């Protein structure tokens with residue numbers, strides 16, 4: 001299912017303008033003279049997991065970096081086109097506000113290792129003055145750790161340094177830190193690439209829970225992960241979207257030869 005807008009296929013989700021859906025329109029990104037994204041159009045429905053998959057260097061992370069405007073930290077990056085969040089251009093929003101609504105986690109978990117487990121989650125809430133008093137702060141941190149399915153494992157050692165947690169726990173701590181902001185969109189850039197199968201399964205199960213409350217955009221190198229947990233996929237190749245659609249459809253009946261090669265593990 002899809003309609004053509006601009007150069008590439010656009011997935012049609014449940015609603016275009018409904019809350020916290022994301023619409024990417026004719027996105028182009030270049031670093032200096034290097035064009036890395038061209039004519040990218042994509043509609044990401046609320047409360048879904050959309051997987052961006054494709055070979056290394058195809059532009060997946062760059063799309064994520066546009067969605068929270070992290071791209072603006074690169075002085076030579078040029079961005080054209082538009083991205084709508086809940087119907088409004090993200091480029092017209094206050095960037096600090098945008099990044100509260102659109103949180104991001106990375107391939108390598110990046111808690112502050114010497115800071116306590118509690119403080120890693122609390123810090124953003126304190127710096128942004130989002131809570132009133134210690135009691136509310138504790139409740140928000142607890143709630144975030146619960147949602148990230150980490151609370152039971154850490155509730156007796158909240159003051160221990162985050163660096164003492166296992167890799168999988170550190171990644172869930174980073175998810176808790178993001179969830180503390182009650183984001184509408186969670187961007188996940190290969191969040192399980194450094195984890196063993198057991199921890200990967202935990203994060204995947206967690207995402208399936210979290211999508212009930214937010215929209216998730218997942219970058220993955222690994223087609224089976226997209227097949228397991230995403231509702232929609234966009235397959236990127238050399239900076240363009242080759243094919244998008246409901247995950248099952250794209251995996252069972254890919255329309256493009258490149259997609260077929262990729263999902264069957266013959267294109268890296």
Ligand SMILES: Nc1ncnc2c1ncn2[C@@H]1O[C@H](COP(=O)(O)OP(=O)(O)OP(=O)(O)O)[C@@H](O)[C@H]1O
Pocket residue numbers: 031034036054055056057058059060061062063074221
């Ligand atoms: N800050 C930057 N400056 C210059 N070029 C960059 C920068 N960031 C990314 N690129 C280039 O943009 C292209 C797309 O990179 P991007 O990281 O988005 O790809 P990717 O699909 O996420 O790759 P991977 O799966 O390896 O993470 C690559 O050619 C990369 O070298």
